[in-house]
Amino acid sequence: MKTIIELKNISKYFMSSRALHQVDLSIFEGECLGIVGHNGAGKSTMVNILTGTYPPTEGELYIDGELQPPGYDIFSANSQGIRVVFQELSLCPNLTVAENIKVFHPNISGFGWKKLAREMIISSLDEIFPDHGIHPDSVVSSLTLGQRQMVEIAKAFTAPDKPLRLVILDEPTSALDHKRSQQLIDYLDTLREKKLSVIYISHLLDEVLASTDRIVVMKDGIKVGVEETATSSRESIIELMGEAKADIAKESAAETALASKKDQGAAEKKLVIEPRKQNGEVKLRVHEGEIVGLTGLAGHGQTALLIELFDGRKNPDYQVHAPVTFLPGDRQADGVFPIWSITRNITVQVYNKVRKLFLIDSAREENIARRWRDEIDIKAGSIEDNILSLSGGNQQKAIFSRCLESSAKIVLMDDPTRGVDVGTKEVIYRRILKEREAGRSFVWYTTEMDELQYCDRLYVFKGGKIIAELLASEASEEDILKASF
Numbered sequence: 001m002k003t004i005i006e007l008k009n010i011s012k013y014f015m016s017s018r019a020l021h022q023v024d025l026s027i028f029e030g031e032c033l034g035i036v037g038h039n040g041a042g043k044s045t046m047v048n049i050l051t052g053t054y055p056p057t058e059g060e061l062y063i064d065g066e067l068q069p070p071g072y073d074i075f076s077a078n079s080q081g082i083r084v085v086f087q088e089l090s091l092c093p094n095l096t097v098a099e100n101i102k103v104f105h106p107n108i109s110g111f112g113w114k115k116l117a118r119e120m121i122i123s124s125l126d127e128i129f130p131d132h133g134i135h136p137d138s139v140v141s142s143l144t145l146g147q148r149q150m151v152e153i154a155k156a157f158t159a160p161d162k163p164l165r166l167v168i169l170d171e172p173t174s175a176l177d178h179k180r181s182q183q184l185i186d187y188l189d190t191l192r193e194k195k196l197s198v199i200y201i202s203h204l205l206d207e208v209l210a211s212t213d214r215i216v217v218m219k220d221g222i223k224v225g226v227e228e229t230a231t232s233s234r235e236s237i238i239e240l241m242g243e244a245k246a247d248i249a250k251e252s253a254a255e256t257a258l259a260s261k262k263d264q265g266a267a268e269k270k271l272v273i274e275p276r277k278q279n280g281e282v283k284l285r286v287h288e289g290e291i292v293g294l295t296g297l298a299g300h301g302q303t304a305l306l307i308e309l310f311d312g313r314k315n316p317d318y319q320v321h322a323p324v325t326f327l328p329g330d331r332q333a334d335g336v337f338p339i340w341s342i343t344r345n346i347t348v349q350v351y352n353k354v355r356k357l358f359l360i361d362s363a364r365e366e367n368i369a370r371r372w373r374d375e376i377d378i379k380a381g382s383i384e385d386n387i388l389s390l391s392g393g394n395q396q397k398a399i400f401s402r403c404l405e406s407s408a409k410i411v412l413m414d415d416p417t418r419g420v421d422v423g424t425k426e427v428i429y430r431r432i433l434k435e436r437e438a439g440r441s442f443v444w445y446t447t448e449m450d451e452l453q454y455c456d457r458l459y460v461f462k463g464g465k466i467i468a469e470l471l472a473s474e475a476s477e478e479d480i481l482k483a484s485f
């Protein structure tokens with residue numbers, strides 16, 4: 001197979017923190033290459049070096065056998081047909097979808113630019129996500145997170161000037177539901193014939209196994225293995241990522257079995273969320289010590305309901321009888337406080353715990369942050385570093401810690417494990433189950449079918465309304481999909 005891009009002996013340091021160490025990697029023409037690894041393993045850093053966002057501290061990058069000079073940057077990468085869809089989406093929220101295409105392709109100009117930009121994005125969306133329902137004149141901020149992710153992906157595949165060589169997708173399905181994720185995987189399958197190479201980075205190992213030809217496994221900035229997908233398995237990948245995590249994954253099966261038996265008895269428990277009026281429609285009810293899952297196709301009102309429940313003023317339909325906390329789905333827009341440290345991001349909701357008279361006691365703050373860092377493995381140089389120095393998945397863990405540290409009795413979660421690695425997810429699930437035992441209630445919207453097995457009851461959404469209530473222990477994936485349509 002023809003090698004189109006090669007990384008040789010690449011290392012990257014941020015001050016004294018090592019993100020990549022002596023990594024060699026070849027990318028073949030027309031292949032779909034998976035990259036997996038725990039949070040902070042160095043996947044995004046590798047992408048940033050490939051796309052010229054950062055220069056490597058040492059090492060060489062070859063494209064078509066030619067060594068790239070020290071000034072290799074995002075423009076050089078773009079001009080050689082290398083594109084990326086970053087984990088944190090990059091569309092301008094105040095512009096329309098078509099205007100974003102114009103910003104991305106400045107060469108589209110003249111009187112007809114708008115028509116051209118509209119056609120370009122719609123034909124790409126139609127090809128990847130049939131029946132997507134996105135209008136090119138919609139302002140991006142009015143789209144759901146999933147729709148923005150679809151636009152971002154479709155945008156990467158538009159190429160008015162030069163042919164594409166490599167498209168890098170970093171966690172492309174993190175806000176997409178099952179149907180849209182499958183559409184993307186089907187589309188990637190068609191690219192081999194066009195000799196377009198793809199790098200697919202994801203913590204969803206089943207998706208990586210379904211879409212790639214080879215899988216590179218990263219651990220602590222080092223490439224620890226390359227597997228042929230055809231002979232690889234979920235277990236062998238987890239093993240390469242670290243044995244401890246493989247053990248955790250095995251234990252989780254037992255936890256899951258325990259979780260699925262937990263719905264009994266809920267009826268006798270106190271209701272903490274209940275509808276104000278019953279008008280014949282299915283309405284959400286949440287009991288003390290219960291995990292309620294919200295499901296259905298993405299963007300059908302699940303996030304909107306969580307926001308309504310969080311903000312009492314927007315909530316005409318429900319009575320909430322206990323304090324709530326909210327774990328937002330859009331990490332960059334609503335989750336992190338970007339100028340604060342990791343510690344302050346974790347403790348911002350619990351000033352009562354860190355206050356000493358009228359001052360904040362930084363030792364107390366640090367104790368809380370350290371406890372969470374150790375429990376859910378937040379990979380940070382120092383917990384006093386800025387939150388943005390963390391990898392995406394580690395930022396997500398900090399936000400999760402913030403919510404669970406609060407004393408709120410009800411935790412509203414919008415896709416809480418988005419971008420979190422497979423080992424830590426299991427730790428998070430166990431923590432949620434433990435909190436439920438202690439009487440906490442969770443309302444959990446997830447785009448991952450697997451996570452629904454941790455819930456007691458499920459509500460399926462369609463067109464902004466709840467259309468079905470299912471008992472999690474009795475509902476199969478098929479039942480949920482049937483109800484969604």
Ligand SMILES: Nc1ncnc2c1ncn2[C@@H]1O[C@H](COP(=O)(O)OP(=O)(O)OP(=O)(O)O)[C@@H](O)[C@H]1O
Pocket residue numbers: 014017018019037038039040041042043044045046087379380381388389390391392393394419
């Ligand atoms: N701008 C930065 N400043 C300081 N450290 C950074 C910066 N960017 C990344 N790092 C560090 O480099 C390491 C690798 O991060 P990277 O984002 O590549 O991980 P990742 O494998 O993509 O993780 P995730 O799965 O969470 O996205 C992490 O320890 C991270 O904290």
